[in-house]
Amino acid sequence: MTKQNTKELVIKTARIIDDKKAEDIRVYDLGGLSSLCDYIIIATATSAPHLDSLEQEASTELKADGIYKTNRDGGDTGTWRVSDYGNFMLHIMTQATRDFYALDKVFSFGKEVNWLKPIEKKEPVKKATVKTVKKAVKKAVKKTAAKKPAVKKAPAKKAAAKKVAVKKTTVKKPAVKKAAAKKAPAKTAKKTSAKTAKKSAKKGTK
Numbered sequence: 001m002t003k004q005n006t007k008e009l010v011i012k013t014a015r016i017i018d019d020k021k022a023e024d025i026r027v028y029d030l031g032g033l034s035s036l037c038d039y040i041i042i043a044t045a046t047s048a049p050h051l052d053s054l055e056q057e058a059s060t061e062l063k064a065d066g067i068y069k070t071n072r073d074g075g076d077t078g079t080w081r082v083s084d085y086g087n088f089m090l091h092i093m094t095q096a097t098r099d100f101y102a103l104d105k106v107f108s109f110g111k112e113v114n115w116l117k118p119i120e121k122k123e124p125v126k127k128a129t130v131k132t133v134k135k136a137v138k139k140a141v142k143k144t145a146a147k148k149p150a151v152k153k154a155p156a157k158k159a160a161a162k163k164v165a166v167k168k169t170t171v172k173k174p175a176v177k178k179a180a181a182k183k184a185p186a187k188t189a190k191k192t193s194a195k196t197a198k199k200s201a202k203k204g205t206k
Contacts (some may be wrong), residue, residue, distance in 0.1 A: 048078025
């Protein structure tokens, strides 16, 4: 049993005997400074029958939670009853006995616990953290998976741009052929004029 669970059980015990009209209930956290136990509960009963009733009620309620006494003392007297539950002890006493033995002073080195204050239950932090980490990992995986197609699309655009450039250069080649075709008639014109000159020269000599 953890210290937090023990504290909750101690506070519950104090409230059980409070419902049965126990008086001046005090709870002391000994903070590991005593070899007896971790917590001490001291309460006052108004009479011997009241003392028996308080002890019986606490025992019955704790048994329902699976908590049993490891030891019991003072059964032959109607002035002081001690119930040892291992991690804590319950002292129920008459007022005269409580004043005489002054247990409140004996255990004054411990820190008094406000058992009337509502118990703050702590959430299981470790489990919540593990779940949070798993969710974060899943989100990260999804984001990286979504980004991968975008990387593949960029090279595809560059390749298309290069193909267009190649087509433009091939279109210019016919222009070179046309220029060559224009020059060809000029050469034939020179040949015909040369032949015509020769013929006219021959005629002149005749």
